[in-house]
Amino acid sequence: MAEIGLNDLADLLGYQFFQFALIGGILVAITCSWIGLFLILKKQSMITDGIAHSVFGGIALGLFLGINVLWTSLATALASMTGITYLRKKGMAQSDSAIAVMMALGFSTGLILISLAGGFNVDVFSYLFGSILTISKGEIYSVATVAILAIAYLWTFHRELLSLTFDEEDSRLLGLPVTLLSVSFNILVAVAIVISIKVVGIILVTAFMVLPGLTAIQFNLSFKGTAVTSILIGLVGVISGIFLSALFDVAASGVIVFVMVGIFVTSAIYNKLG
Amino acid sequence: MKGKVDLEGCDEKCDGHQLTSDARHSGKVIEVEGLTVVRSGQTVIQNASFVVHAGDYIGMVGPNGGGKTTILKAVLGVIPFVSGRVRLFGHDLRHFKDWGRIAYLSQNAIAFDEQFPLSVRELVSLGRLTRKRMGRPLGREDRKTVEGTLKYMGISDLAKKRIGQLSGGQKQRVVLAKALVRDPSILILDEPVSGVDSQTQERFYKLLSDLNLERKMTILMVSHDLAAVFCRMSHMICVNRLVRTSPITDHFDPNPILKETYGEHFQFAYHQHQCKGEFKDG
Ligand SMILES: Nc1ncnc2c1ncn2[C@@H]1O[C@H](COP(=O)(O)OP(=O)(O)O)[C@@H](O)[C@H]1O
Numbered sequence: 001m002a003e004i005g006l007n008d009l010a011d012l013l014g015y016q017f018f019q020f021a022l023i024g025g026i027l028v029a030i031t032c033s034w035i036g037l038f039l040i041l042k043k044q045s046m047i048t049d050g051i052a053h054s055v056f057g058g059i060a061l062g063l064f065l066g067i068n069v070l071w072t073s074l075a076t077a078l079a080s081m082t083g084i085t086y087l088r089k090k091g092m093a094q095s096d097s098a099i100a101v102m103m104a105l106g107f108s109t110g111l112i113l114i115s116l117a118g119g120f121n122v123d124v125f126s127y128l129f130g131s132i133l134t135i136s137k138g139e140i141y142s143v144a145t146v147a148i149l150a151i152a153y154l155w156t157f158h159r160e161l162l163s164l165t166f167d168e169e170d171s172r173l174l175g176l177p178v179t180l181l182s183v184s185f186n187i188l189v190a191v192a193i194v195i196s197i198k199v200v201g202i203i204l205v206t207a208f209m210v211l212p213g214l215t216a217i218q219f220n221l222s223f224k225g226t227a228v229t230s231i232l233i234g235l236v237g238v239i240s241g242i243f244l245s246a247l248f249d250v251a252a253s254g255v256i257v258f259v260m261v262g263i264f265v266t267s268a269i270y271n272k273l274g
Numbered sequence: 275m276k277g278k279v280d281l282e283g284c285d286e287k288c289d290g291h292q293l294t295s296d297a298r299h300s301g302k303v304i305e306v307e308g309l310t311v312v313r314s315g316q317t318v319i320q321n322a323s324f325v326v327h328a329g330d331y332i333g334m335v336g337p338n339g340g341g342k343t344t345i346l347k348a349v350l351g352v353i354p355f356v357s358g359r360v361r362l363f364g365h366d367l368r369h370f371k372d373w374g375r376i377a378y379l380s381q382n383a384i385a386f387d388e389q390f391p392l393s394v395r396e397l398v399s400l401g402r403l404t405r406k407r408m409g410r411p412l413g414r415e416d417r418k419t420v421e422g423t424l425k426y427m428g429i430s431d432l433a434k435k436r437i438g439q440l441s442g443g444q445k446q447r448v449v450l451a452k453a454l455v456r457d458p459s460i461l462i463l464d465e466p467v468s469g470v471d472s473q474t475q476e477r478f479y480k481l482l483s484d485l486n487l488e489r490k491m492t493i494l495m496v497s498h499d500l501a502a503v504f505c506r507m508s509h510m511i512c513v514n515r516l517v518r519t520s521p522i523t524d525h526f527d528p529n530p531i532l533k534e535t536y537g538e539h540f541q542f543a544y545h546q547h548q549c550k551g552e553f554k555d556g
């Protein structure tokens with residue numbers, strides 16, 4: 001293994017591809033670790049896995065038709081979220097089964113489309129496993145725009161979302177627009193999943209969104225403290241992951257999630273002992 | 275009483291100046307007419323009518339499954355009803371907007387997720403959220419009211435504690451603080467004293483009496499504690515699909531109406547003079 005010095009780190013920061021990766025990663029990490037905390041508290045973290053896998057169908061459709069994959073992904077994520085919510089509401093499937101159904105539908109459609117289009121290539125793998133270091137200028141603009149809108153929404157309505165998450169009925173009785181808040185939050189989740197696929201890929205989206213919050217909850221802090229800690233853990237994971245990945249030439253998504261798991265396990269042991 | 279809370283605008287509200295014209299003349303804060311609620315094909319509440327006046331302290335009694343929770347939730351618009359009419363402060367339920375004036379403590383309010391990362395102060399602060407000020411942080415007045423309510427409920431020293439670390443009695447005071455922090459005119463409680471020890475119950479009743487007498491709060495409370503209802507409250511509403519109401523007076527014999535509600539074999543031995551011995555007020 002080559003010796004890595006501070007110079008290399010400084011050099012990295014000079015490259016545009018690296019700057020893009022860092023900015024994109026940071027914005028996505030803030031969005032996702034914040035949303036992830038709400039999802040955990042709503043006991044809905046597995047919904048991310050279902051939607052992420054069904055987005056594979058949207059990606060395949062984009063590649064198949066030659067349309068910008070971001071838009072087809074967003075459309076599929078929203079459709080999948082709507083499908084899951086609808087199946088649950090109509091009592092046609094239990095929560096878990098509703099997720100499984102949408103996941104199966106999206107992923108199988110994706111496989112068919114990709115076979116029709118001539119098989120797997122590097123593109124497809126980058127969606128499955130993430131490719132933050134190869135993010136293009138166009139992509140970074142759209143990812144950053146979406147992430148900043150999501151963060152602005154969370155910043156503005158986090159109190160109301162907390163109220164809704166803690167006690168939906170009481171939120172209704174406070175006169176809060178519960179349905180509007182739920183729908184907008186669901187849209188936000190769908191959007192967050194799509195942009196985090198760019199960073200960590202479909203397979204690791206759930207881990208990426210949920211691990212920071214799961215870790216933060218262990219520390220017995222207030223809600224504010226927990227949310228801030230969750231975001232910090234997300235940032236540490238992404239920043240260290242991107243640096244290590246560039247220096248050692250290993251998959252960024254792997255390192256990011258590995259670091260997050262490391263923090264989770266360390267703090268779990270620390271809490272058990274302390 | 276642990277000291278009066280500084281609640282902005284309380285004087286106005288408590289004196290009823292903000293009531294709409296028709297409600298001010300009649301003093302009716304809740305009017306229910308011919309309410310019928312059907313759940314899963316079963317008629318749970320049938321043709322119920324009753325009126326709550328400002329300042330009333332009402333005990334709602336009836337057997338388990340009789341529909342007490344259902345009727346409260348229907349009145350609050352949380353569950354739909356098939357026929358009838360509900361008016362809150364003189365406004366039809368469908369057009370009622372002023373939810374800050376009504377606080378409701380649900381039957382399972384203290385059965386929250388113990389792992390939920392929320393401090394006592396944060397939980398109580400949630401009670402200050404309103405539709406009108408969505409997206410804006412709580413202001414200085416809000417924070418003052420939160421601190422005042424924590425103090426009034428005797429839980430200031432718990433403010434930083436996580437809600438999962440509280441005892442049953444502490445949880446009860448915390449969720450009541452969340453209800454009171456919006457400075458309501460009506461307080462509706464669904465079996466708030468089940469599952470806490472009798473000493474805590476006593477303190478809780480004392481607190482409710484204070485709110486009713488000193489802050490002129492209208493209280494509607496579901497309780498299985500008939501003795502407490504007769505000794506402390508001004509009216510009772512009996513619910514068992516059908517709804518019967520009665521004022522509670524000195525020479526009132528509750529047994530006929532209780533028999534209608536609980537069944538022929540029901541017998542409640544109650545003597546007014548027992549109250550003084552059982553509950554030392556003031
Ligand atoms: N979610 C529900 N769906 C259908 N029926 C319900 C539901 N909740 C309660 N019920 C029925 O409504 C009736 C009244 O219940 P409830 O209002 O909870 O009674 P109480 O509060 O007086 O114990 C019961 O027969 C119960 O089985």
Ligand SMILES: [Mg+2]
Nearest residue numbers: 342343344381
């Ligand atoms: Mg009940």
